[in-house]
Amino acid sequence: MIKPTPNPPETDPTSPYESLDSKKLNDAAERALDHYLKPSAFIMASTHKPEPMYLANPKYNTESLLANASETLGSASEMLNNFAAMLDTSHRKTALGIAQVVMLGELAVNQALDHVELKE
Template identity: 65%
Template sequence: MLKVTPNPPVTEPASITDPTSPYECPDSKKFNEAAERALDYYLGPPTARIMAAPYCPNRLYMTNPKSSNESLLVDASETLGSANVMLNDFAALLEGTHRKTLLGIAQIVMLGELAVNQVLDNLVPTE
């Protein structure tokens, strides 16, 4: 049986003969692949990096995870109340605009304390 079309010509790899190929030589292809891997590692999705090193939180200022919401709110209320008293005592020693600034900060702390107390009252109704 006769073949109607001839065999295609044998060509060299596209990286050597193709004028539009970004690779000048086989080494540049390896370099490009390495660069792509590096970019994927540093700029790709963070899941691979997160899985490599597990997260370990800094426990220096960490509260007890088993603490109840009520005890945390009570502590926050007491802390804000103490901060309010310290700011008012310190404001008594100052005059002029510095005193007004400190009293404004004390008022903001007091509003935070009132908000925490309201949440505490809603969480644990008093009888």
């Protein structure tokens, strides 16, 4: 009589820890998985500290914040101009319009920076 389904495959009854080589292989696999899937311990142990200016820190005065905003807006304007040079005409006009708005923001921040009185 013919069976409608084949026999299931035979499973290997050996444990991965029965021989020294398989234990070494398993340990190496565990180290590799820990290295790639658990990077948080390495990241948390880093000595890198974030720039406190970008935190809600009341120690920074208005002049420092405005100067940083001015530099950031100037960089954004320059990046937009460089990016616009790589675009075709219709998209270039849009990018240059955005760059102009950023430049106007930079001018406003620079004007505010000129009016800031230093507190000593």
